[in-house]
Amino acid sequence: MVEKEKQILAAALQLFVAFGFHGTPTSKIAAQAGVSNGTLFHYFKTKEELIIALYNDTKADMSAYLSAQINGQDRLELRIRKSYIHSLYWALENREKFYYIQQVHFSPHVASIPPEVIAAQTEFHLGLLREGIQAEVLRPLPVELLFTLVSSHVHGLYQYLTASAFTADHRKTVIEESFVLLWDMIRK
Amino acid sequence: MVEKEKQILAAALQLFVAFGFHGTPTSKIAAQAGVSNGTLFHYFKTKEELIIALYNDTKADMSAYLSAQINGQDRLELRIRKSYIHSLYWALENREKFYYIQQVHFSPHVASIPPEVIAAQTEFHLGLLREGIQAEVLRPLPVELLFTLVSSHVHGLYQYLTASAFTADHRKTVIEESFVLLWDMIRK
DNA sequence: ACTTTTGTAGAGTGATTAGTCAATCGAAGC
DNA sequence: GCTTCGATTGACTAATCACTCTACAAAAGT
Structure with a gap:
């Protein structure tokens, strides 16, 4: 079973x-x-193995959700926009999972996760940003810098949205407006 | 002793x-x-008490450093700028302490810290931002939103700067350029 | 039918660890 | 010199917990 x-x-x-x-x-x-x-x-076999398996399972869950939301046919800005917005939606709908990922990251257990496993998970996002730089849609900054700017924006928004109780409608507005701020910051 | x-x-x-x-x-x-x-x-008295005492001590250290760097006479933009830049400098010079603060935040021990203690520590930054909104220097967004946007920007930059080994010079450039991005995002 | 493999249970074990306690130490005051 | 009292020690304890082991049940394979 x-x-x-x-x-x-x-x-x-x-x-x-x-x-x-x-x-x-x-x-x-x-x-x-x-x-x-x-x-x-x-x-x-061990508690540690359970901790790591849960991490991988959770990450896979998030990746699967995001992949399902983004259509490769869309133009780049829309794909980046969807990736941002749906990251937030997933986080808000799966707060325990989202928290768990960070919990693992700030624990000694990260050391047990092969770096290439972590890298694989960010590859998708890095790809989008690289494409944006090449197409001269985004500022010509190092991709890794762009990536951390975007991810920390997501984390900040998540924190803001979970700290107070907003209606789903208001949440949607804030998320969309915050994307505009982000986009203006990273676009060429 | x-x-x-x-x-x-x-x-x-x-x-x-x-x-x-x-x-x-x-x-x-x-x-x-x-x-x-x-x-x-x-x-x-207990291990828990030690964990919390260390947290408070670390936070106090950071606050003292920041207060010492910022001159109340400076104009608002400069104070915000200094607060941003020196937060990063402190973090880079005190990586263990900066990490520890986050480690506590992603552990069940946060629950033992009275909310007003945490609030007191952000009050300084909130004050700066409130002033900026009132003076119509910053966008009229909720202060808490502005605050999380700024803090997560700091965290993102920290992550980027510590992930690779840069020269002190290059670090300085990146920090200053990143402030421009941030400032353009939050200013009116 | 019967053998083998796989899943499940739960009592047991050895190691670890937070916290205690009774005993000493040493400085300060008298 | 004596007394007091906080600081310091480290052996000890009571509890907890990760993990094992043996036994049994249920599928799966043949």
């Missing part, structure tokens, strides 16, 4: 986010997932 | 950043600080 594996991952996500890595014993994860202690270790 | 307390905080900073909260036992902190196990618990 792959079912149990998913249950374990779901339970781990909830508990890790709520209580941190140290604060959630494997026994509690197993209990919350409705499986025995031994079963957890049948699917994940 | 206040000396020992400082030694413990310094040791804790190094170890927490290198191995995470769970990964560093209090015994190792005491050893690295050159004091006994009991002494550590004489100064900090």
Whole structure:
């Protein structure tokens, strides 16, 4: 049954986010997932392996969502716009997952993730930006700089939107207006 | 002796950043600080208290540095500019401390920090921005939005500058150019 | 049918660790 | 010199937790 594996991952996500890595014993994860202690270790050899598997699973989830939203036929600005806006939508709809990714990044467990795995995940976004520079749509800055400017914009907006309770409508407005600010900053 | 307390905080900073909260036992902190196990618990009743004390100490350090750099007589744009640039300089010169602040933010320990303590620390920056909006120097956006846009810009730049090894000169150029981008985004 | 593999359970274990405590030390005041 | 009291020590404890192991059940394969 792959079912149990998913249950374990779901339970781990909830508990890790709520209580941190140290604060959630494997026994509690197993209990919350409705499986025995031994079963957890049948699917994940160590707690560390579970932490990393959950990270990969979460990242894959986000990537899949983004890919589904963006149409390769659209013109570049629209693709960048969609990539920005839907990153935010995904984050807002999957707050635990979005938080978990950052939680892993600020923990010693990042060291266990092969750099090429992390690189692969940003490749899509870097590609978009590279295309923009080449087409002289975006400022001729280093791609990595553009990339961090855009990602931190996303993180900032996320923080702003989750700090207060806005209506879905107002959220949409803020997100779209914030893209205009971002776009004016990076466009040629 | 206040000396020992400082030694413990310094040791804790190094170890927490290198191995995470769970990964560093209090015994190792005491050893690295050159004091006994009991002494550590004489100064900090619990490990949690040590974590929080280190957080406050670090934040105070940053605030003191920033206050010293900014002259209340300067005109607003210069004060904002200095606040941006020196935040980055401090972060680059105190990477462990800067990292630690974020590490705490993505851990369950944030919950133990009274919200008003966190608020007090952002009050200075919010004040600058409020002044800018009132003087019609900055766009009439919600201050909190402006604030997160600026802070995430700082974080993004920090990440970019630490990911690769640049000369001090080149770093200075990038920081100054990035402020222009930011300023164009937020100014009226 | 029967053998093999795979999944599941949960009690058990060895190691680790936060925090305690009783004993000493040393400086300051008298 | 004596007393007091905070600082300091490090052995100790009680609890926790990651992980193992044995036993059993259920599929899958033949």
